[in-house]
Structures are given as C-alpha cells and as structure tokens.
C-alpha cells in the first residue's frame with residue numbers, strides 16, 4: 001500500500017513539499033486556539049495613477065447591491081453583499097467607499113469592527129471567522145449604509161460618481177467614481193459578477209448593467225433587479241434613475257438590446273436601438289463575438305454628464321449620440337469592458353482601439369479612408385503632448401494622446417503586419433485571449449510580436465512610448 005507521506009519523504013524535494021503543509025497545519029492550530037495568523041490586506045493595489053484605489057488580499061467574485069433611492073434621487077439606503085475569495089491569510093481588509101454613513105458591517109454573519117479614513121474602510125472581522133479568511137477561502141461581507149452619495153470632481157475637472165439629473169440620477173465611475181455609491185474593491189483589476197436591485201418611487205425607472213431579472217411594484221415603489229453575469233470592472237457599473245422610456249428589442253442574432261431614453265430626447269433617439277444592432281453586427285465582423293449577453297444604451301439629457309461612458313452592456317450618453325460616438329462606446333464593450341486594463345496606465349488600449357473603431361466605421365460607411373483619419377490625427381499637435389502609454393498624471397488620462405495617438409499605434413501595427421487578414425486575426429485573437437479578463441500594455445506588445453512574428457521594438461519606442469512625433473515613412 002502506498003503511504004503518501006512516506007512517498008513524499010522519499011522525493012528529493014520533500015522539504016519543499018512538506019514545509020508549506022506543516023506551516024498550514026500550524027496556522028490551523030493557532031487559529032483553532034483563537035489566534036489569527038493573517039496579516040492585513042493592503043489599502044491599495046499601487047495603481048500608478050491612483051495608488052489607494054482597490055485593495056489587496058482578496059478578489060471579489062460577486063456584488064449583491066440593494067439600493068433604495070428616495071424621490072429626489074438624493075438619498076440612498078443600501079446594502080452591499082460582497083462575496084470574495086481571500087488571496088492571503090487576512091486579519092483585516094479594506095473596502096473603498098467615499099462619503100455615506102456605514103450603519104453596520106458583518107463578515108461571515110458576525111459583526112466586524114470598522115474604521116474609516118478618507119476613502120478607506122477597514123474591516124477587522126471577528127476571530128471566529130478566521131477560517132474563512134485564509135488563502136482561497138470564500139467569505140461574505142455585508143455592509144449596510146445610507147446617505148447622499150457624492151459627486152466627485154476628477155483631476156481633469158470632469159464630474160463622476162453620483163450625478164443628479166433633471167428627474168433622477170445617474171452613477172458613472174471612470175476612473176474612480178463607483179466608490180461613491182457602493183463599497184468595494186474599486187480597481188479595474190478586480191472584476192466580478194453583479195446583482196443590482198434598485199427600488200424607486202412608482203413611475204420612475206431604474207436601469208443598470210446586464211439584464212432585467214424582475215420588476216415588482218408594491219406599495220408605491222418599484223424594484224428593478226438587474227443581473228450582470230459576465231465579469232465587470234466596478235468603473236463600468238451604472239445605475240440610472242429617472243422617467244426613462246425603456247425598450248427591449250433584439251438583434252437579428254437574438255441579442256437583447258435594452259435602451260432607456262429620456263423622453264426629452266425621444267425624437268432624436270428613435271433610431272438608437274436599430275443603430276446599436278447595426279454597430280454590434282459590424283463590430284462582430286471586425287472584432288469577433290460580442291462579449292456580453294445584452295447590449296443597449298442609456299440616453300439622458302444634454303448636461304446630465306459632461307461625457308459619454310462605456311458602462312457595461314449599456315453605455316451612457318448625455319443626449320442622443322451621433323453614430324461616431326455610438327460606435328466608440330460600443331467598441332469599448334470589446335476594448336475595455338471585456339478586455340479591461342490591468343491598471344489605469346493601460347487606458348490607451350481602451351481609447352486607442354475605440355478611436356480606431358471610429359476610423360474603421362468611417363472607412364466602411366462614410367468613404368473616409370483610415371489613412372486619412374490617421375493623417376489628420378498625425379497632424380494634430382494635441383495628440384503629441386505625451387506618449388500614449390505615459391500620461392503624466394491622472395488629469396491626463398482622457399486627453400488626446402490616449403485616444404488619437406493610441407489609434408495611430410494600432411494603425412502602425414496594421415501597416416507593419418501589412419496583411420489585413422493577419423492584422424484583424426491578431427486583434428480578434430487578442431480579444432479572445434483576454435475575454436472577460438484584464439491585460440496590460442506589456443501583454444499587448446508581447447502578444448502582437450508573438451502573433452505577427454515581427455520585432456516591433458522600434459514601433460513601440462517611437463509611436464507608443466516616444467517623446468516626440470516620429471517621421472512617417
């Protein structure tokens with residue numbers, strides 16, 4: 001009969017095999033005696049632009065958010081149920097949350113000690129739950145909170161977070177606004193599934209990501225339950241509350257298209273569902289399968305926000321979008337939402353490709369060759385303010401080089417590959433390799449070189465990372 005421990009001991013690497021097991025056993029004993037062997041999870045994941053965004057020591061797998069929104073859309077009373085897997089033995093961990101009042105916190109059903117400093121919520125669970133806070137253990141945190149969620153002003157002066165609108169509110173979160181309406185691990189590197197339940201006064205709608213699971217009216221209030229099955233970065237989560245007209249259509253392939261349109265812009269938005277179907281079909285030809293189980297849009301009024309955002313499944317538009325903007329935000333469903341930046345330094349992978357998608361669309365539909373869009377971008381001084389891969393600071397993340405220069409990098413790759421079938425094959429391969437995941441600039445450059453068989457050092461050094469405008473060859 002084989003004796004596993006004796007067999008292991010015979011192996012030359014037996015110490016390496018046994019040591020972790022012995023340590024785990026000791027840790028188990030210590031925890032059993034009431035001691036906790038864990039260490040606190042980090043307060044941030046060292047993003048180059050937002051070092052305190054996100055938290056270390058765990059991965060969220062699911063957010064269950066229940067939001068009760070009052071008639072003015074000014075106040076929330078809410079519960080967040082956060083299911084996470086520990087990536088280290090944890091004695092304490094952080095959640096990001098800005099503003100709002102924390103009413104109670106439990107971890108694994110037992111009250112946890114809470115302290116707050118800035119946007120960091122530190123949770124110190126009861127010792128009895130230590131077993132679940134070991135590496136790979138899954139644990140559930142419930143945060144009850146309430147208050148008036150704030151609007152945050154970004155480094156570049158734009159507003160995000162909880163934005164009040166004419167008859168409600170919309171929550172937008174790029175790059176760091178989602179922490180104003182729910183506690184969590186608010187870094188793009190930690191994607192999760194979501195169930196978002198929003199209760200609003202009867203007569204209002206609440207629209208969010210994913211698909212509508214149920215809608216119930218009771219005692220003058222309606223609860224909308226939205227479910228996002230595919231992983232989502234928290235900056236892409238949204239809730240829009242207001243008197244929207246919500247329509248559900250399907251594309252020719254049967255993909256649900258859910259649009260919510262503010263009646264004030266109904267006329268100019270009438271064609272949006274059909275155009276979404278058209279753009280998604282075109283995107284599938286260029287980029288491969290649409291990554292989510294539904295599409296759509298939220299169309300608010302001009303002034304509801306200062307920009308459009310690629311919120312997952314359902315981009316938000318402050319007013320009826322023109323086709324270029326619609327193409328841009330829908331392209332983000334592949335570039336950004338499905339394949340999400342590892343850190344905010346990789347944002348050019350979102351914006352460069354979404355901009356390039358606009359160029360491709362114009363070539364296919366408006367007779368504007370991509371070469372001409374490239375020439376225009378090249379001639380525009382604004383695109384050369386800094387390297388696409390190195391915005392100087394958080395105020396620069398949405399500036400022209402991230403968009404226009406990013407798109408030029410994509411086009412330069414296409415020129416080097418010099419074969420459209422091969423080039424689009426690489427793009428589709430990239431999207432499929434990282435579907436529903438995260439990827440960095442280094443992942444991208446390595447992938448393109450590997451798949452093309454080309455050494456593109458020169459291209460990266462000049463077009464992507466270089467300080468000045470390279471000559472066109």
Ligand code: TRP
Pocket residue numbers: 154156158174175307308309310328329351398
């Ligand atoms: N990422 C958005 C897009 O390209 C735009 C955006 C979001 C933005 N937040 C911003 C632009 C802040 C300027 C400032 O569709």
Ligand code: ZN
Pocket residue numbers: 328332350351354
């Ligand atoms: Zn964009």
